[in-house]
Amino acid sequence: MFFKRKSQIIGLIIVLLFPLSAAALSIKETVHPEVIALKHHYYLRISPDNRFWFLYADSKDQLWLEDFLHKKRYLVNESPKGVLSSPNIALNDKKIFVIWREKGPEGKILYFRAFNFKTNSWEAPKILDKDSAPLNRNAIQVQGEKVFVVWYGEAENRYAIYVTYSLNNGKTFSPTKKLTPDDYKSRYFSLFAAEGKVYVFGEEISPEKRQMALYQWAAKAWNREMVSPCGVVVLLIKPFLLTEKLGVVWFQFGQETHQPQTVWALKENSIWQTGIFKELEGIELSGLQVAFDGERVLLALSGLKRLPSGEKVTKNDLWVYFSENGESWVGPLRVRTYPFKNTHAKKPKVALAGKKALIAWEDYRFIRSNICFNYSLDAGKTWQKEDTCLSRPGFHNSRVPWLENNLFFYDGKFYFLGHRFESDALAKPHLLFLEIEL
Amino acid sequence: MIKKFLCLLFFLCLASCAANVSERPLALDFSSPRKKDLLRQRVEAFWRYMIQGDLERAYSFYDPFFRAKMDVKEFVVKHQTVKYKKAEFIDAKIEGNIAKVKVKVTYYIPKIKVINRTFSVPETTKEFEETWLFIGDNWYRQYIFGLTGKGVVYY
Numbered sequence: 389m390f391f392k393r394k395s396q397i398i399g400l401i402i403v404l405l406f407p408l409s410a411a412a413l414s415i416k417e418t419v420h421p422e423v424i425a426l427k428h429h430y431y432l433r434i435s436p437d438n439r440f441w442f443l444y445a446d447s448k449d450q451l452w453l454e455d456f457l458h459k460k461r462y463l464v465n466e467s468p469k470g471v472l473s474s475p476n477i478a479l480n481d482k483k484i485f486v487i488w489r490e491k492g493p494e495g496k497i498l499y500f501r502a503f504n505f506k507t508n509s510w511e512a513p514k515i516l517d518k519d520s521a522p523l524n525r526n527a528i529q530v531q532g533e534k535v536f537v538v539w540y541g542e543a544e545n546r547y548a549i550y551v552t553y554s555l556n557n558g559k560t561f562s563p564t565k566k567l568t569p570d571d572y573k574s575r576y577f578s579l580f581a582a583e584g585k586v587y588v589f590g591e592e593i594s595p596e597k598r599q600m601a602l603y604q605w606a607a608k609a610w611n612r613e614m615v616s617p618c619g620v621v622v623l624l625i626k627p628f629l630l631t632e633k634l635g636v637v638w639f640q641f642g643q644e645t646h647q648p649q650t651v652w653a654l655k656e657n658s659i660w661q662t663g664i665f666k667e668l669e670g671i672e673l674s675g676l677q678v679a680f681d682g683e684r685v686l687l688a689l690s691g692l693k694r695l696p697s698g699e700k701v702t703k704n705d706l707w708v709y710f711s712e713n714g715e716s717w718v719g720p721l722r723v724r725t726y727p728f729k730n731t732h733a734k735k736p737k738v739a740l741a742g743k744k745a746l747i748a749w750e751d752y753r754f755i756r757s758n759i760c761f762n763y764s765l766d767a768g769k770t771w772q773k774e775d776t777c778l779s780r781p782g783f784h785n786s787r788v789p790w791l792e793n794n795l796f797f798y799d800g801k802f803y804f805l806g807h808r809f810e811s812d813a814l815a816k817p818h819l820l821f822l823e824i825e826l
Numbered sequence: 827m828i829k830k831f832l833c834l835l836f837f838l839c840l841a842s843c844a845a846n847v848s849e850r851p852l853a854l855d856f857s858s859p860r861k862k863d864l865l866r867q868r869v870e871a872f873w874r875y876m877i878q879g880d881l882e883r884a885y886s887f888y889d890p891f892f893r894a895k896m897d898v899k900e901f902v903v904k905h906q907t908v909k910y911k912k913a914e915f916i917d918a919k920i921e922g923n924i925a926k927v928k929v930k931v932t933y934y935i936p937k938i939k940v941i942n943r944t945f946s947v948p949e950t951t952k953e954f955e956e957t958w959l960f961i962g963d964n965w966y967r968q969y970i971f972g973l974t975g976k977g978v979v980y981y
Contacts, residue, residue, distance in 0.1 A: 755979065
C-alpha cells in the first residue's frame with residue numbers, strides 16, 4: 389500500500405509543495421530609458437485614475453512629469469530663468485502640483501505649477517515666493533482642495549521656515565508667512581497633513597536654547613506650540629498620527645553630550661511626552677522613515693557609529709521599531725538577515741497596508757548595491773526569517789532615493805521607485821520601477 | 827491514479843529543488859568550498875601575472891569600480907616600478923562576499939633615477955593581508971591607493 393490515510397497524502401503534498409512556494413515575494417523590475425540628474429530628488433505618485441506618475445529631472449535639468457504606463461511626459465519648467473533645484477510633488481483627485489526652485493539673475497525663486505490629469509494640461513506656472521530667498525529644501529502637501537507649501541529661506545541672512553497655502557486647488561495662494569519667530573532661526577522642518585489637519589514640525593534655534601516647535605494650521609492661522617527642548621537637529625524629522633495622538637521622531641546630537649540620539653515625542657491630552665531610543669544612542673542616522681495607519685506606527689532607521697574624528701567605526705545597519713501607542717516601542721527588530729556586519733545597509737523605506745508591511749533598503753552585501761526587502765504579515769510585529777533582494781545579485785548597481793519614501797501600496801500591490809546606474813562608473817542613473825507582490 | 831499523481835509531483839519537486847540548488851548564484855552562497863577554491867585560484871593567478879610582469883592581465887583582476895576610474899594604460903604606467911619574484915597564498919577568511927586574504931610576497935625595486943637620485947629596494951619578503959570582493963560572478967582584488975590607504979569601491 390502506498391498511502392493508507394488521507395492525512396498522509398495531504399502532509400506529503402504540503403511538504404512537496406513547500407519549496408515551490410518559499411519565494412513569496414514576486415518583484416517585476418522596469419528600468420526607465422532616460423538618464424536622470426541625481427542631484428534632484430525624484431518621485432513616484434499614484435493618481436486615483438490608476439496612473440503612475442514620475443517626477444524627475446533629466447541630465448539637462450529639464451523637469452519632467454511622466455505618466456509612466458502611458459509613456460507620456462510633460463515638461464514642467466518650460467522656460468527656466470535660473471538653475472533648477474529641489475523639485476517636489478503632491479496630488480489630489482484632480483490635479484498634480486509641482487514646486488521647484490530656480491536660482492538666477494533675478495535671485496532665488498520658488499515656483500508652483502498645477503497639472504490637470506483629467507485634461508492632461510498644465511496651468512501657467514506661478515511664482516510662490518522670491519522675497520524669502522528660498523533655499524533648496526521644501527515640502528508640499530494637499531488636503532482636498534487645500535495646498536500647503538513650506539520651505540526654508542535665508543532672507544536677511546537668517547534661516548527661517550516659510551509657508552503659503554491655497555484654498556482653491558492651487559489657483560491663488562496666501563501671502564508668504566514666516567513661521568519661525570523673529571528671535572529664532574530654523575533650518576529643518578517637516579510638513580505633515582492628515583485627516584483635514586496640517587502641521588509643521590520645525591527646530592527653533594536662539595543663542596540661549598534650541599527647541600522643537602509645532603505649527604498647526606487652523607482657520608487660516610498658524611498656532612505655534614513648543615514640543616520639547618532639543619539638541620542639534622539634523623535633517624530627519626518624521627511626524628506620525630495615531631488615534632487622537634500626534635507624534636514625531638527626529639534625529640539630533642544631544643545638547644550636552646553631543647552624542648547622536650533618536651528622539652520621539654507624543655502629544656496626548658495636550659501634553660507632550662518625549663523619550664530617547666536607548667539602543668540607538670551613539671548611532672548617527674543615515675535614514676529614517678515612518679509608516680502608520682492610525683492604530684500602529686512602524687519606524688525604519690539606518691545609521692552607523694563614528695569616532696569624534698569623523699572616522700566610521702561601523703557600517704550602516706538597519707532597525708525597525710513598532711508601536712501601538714506611540715510611547716512604548718517594540719524593537720529594534722532585525723529585518724536584514726545577512727549574517728555579517730561588513731557591508732552597508734541603509735536608507736530604509738517602509739509602507740503599511742492593513743496587516744501587510746514592506747520595508748525596502750539599499751544593501752551592499754553583494755558589493756554592487758542592491759535593493760533588498762523584508763515583509764510582515766502582522767503589521768510589522770514579526771518579519772520573514774529571510775530577506776529578499778533584486779534578481780542577479782552583484783550584477784547591477786541599484787539604489788533607493790535618500791529622503792523620499794517612494795514606496796506605496798496600491799490596489800493589492802506595493803510599488804517602489806529607485807534608480808540603477810548603467811555601469812560601475814556610477815555616472816548614468818536611470819529610474820528603476822518595481823512592482824512587488826506579497 | 828492518486829499514486830501516479832503523487833509520484834509525478836514528487837519527481838517534479840525533486841527536479842525543481844535540484845534546479846534551485848545548482849542555479850543558486852555564488853554571490854548568495856556564503857560558505858561553500860567552491861567559492862573558497864575559486865578565491866584561491868584567482869589570488870594565485872593574479873600574483874602569477876604580477877610576477878610575470880603582465881600588468882594588463884593583472885589589471886583585469888581589480889575591482890570593476892576601480893577599473894571604471896583608471897584605464898589599463900594608466901595602471902600599467904603607474905605600476906611598473908615594483909617587481910615581484912614570488913607570491914604565496916597563505917590563508918583566507920571569507921565573510922559573505924568579502925575575503926581577507928593573507929599572502930606572502932617577495933618583491934624588489936631595481937635601481938631607478940628619481941630627480942637625479944638613484945633609488946632601489948633589495949629583495950624583500952613580506953606577509954600582508956589584501957581584500958578580495960566577490961562581485962557578480964567572480965572574485966576581484968580591491969584596489970587600494972597607496973597615498974590614502976583607501977579604495978574606490980563603497981560597500
